[in-house]
Amino acid sequence: MKLEMTLPERPGFLHAVPILNIFALLQLFFLLGPAMVLQSGVAVDLPPSKFQMERYQNALVVTLGPGEPTPRIHFGRDSVTPEELSERLEKLRADGAAAKSIVLLQTDAGTPVGVEREVTELVLGHGFRVAMVGKTSPAAVVPAPKPPE
Secondary structure (H helix, E strand, O other): OOOOOOOOOOOHHHHOHHHHHHHHHHHHHHHHOHHHOOOOOOOOOOOEEOEEOOOOOOOEEEEEEOOOOOOEEEEOOEEEOHHHHHHHHHHHHHOOOOOOOEEEEEEOOOOOHHHHHHHHHHHHHOOOEEEEEOEEOOOOOEEOOOOOO
16 A cells, blocks of 8 residues: 655755755855964064055064063064074075065064064064064055065
8 A cells, every 4th residue: 555645745945954054154164264274473462553464475473472571582383582583594594595585573562672673683684574563453454565576
């Protein structure tokens, strides 16, 4: 004996649920994607800046973080002294780092300007270019000019 269904088929919105799931996942991907990007260096409280800089490929990151009595210096994620930083930059230059290599300098808002200046001069002294990193302020963002090539 064959069973027959007496209720009419009404799929309604059940066929639309997978499509809604895909849209929800895409929305999450685009909303949370930038937060998942790996960033070099150490987290610090960056001072606000009204300029937005371009993205650099293979940039070196030097971070000046809070510390007592002198600020901590990080090369990438490694904590270093100024002498060790100088040695690492010299080794990179000796290993053939490109002449246009750039060092991104992230400085905590509480770091004294004198320490920032010393590290900047140390990096410039080894032949690297320096770009200072800040967080964008709520004010209007002005695009940074393109560096000369």
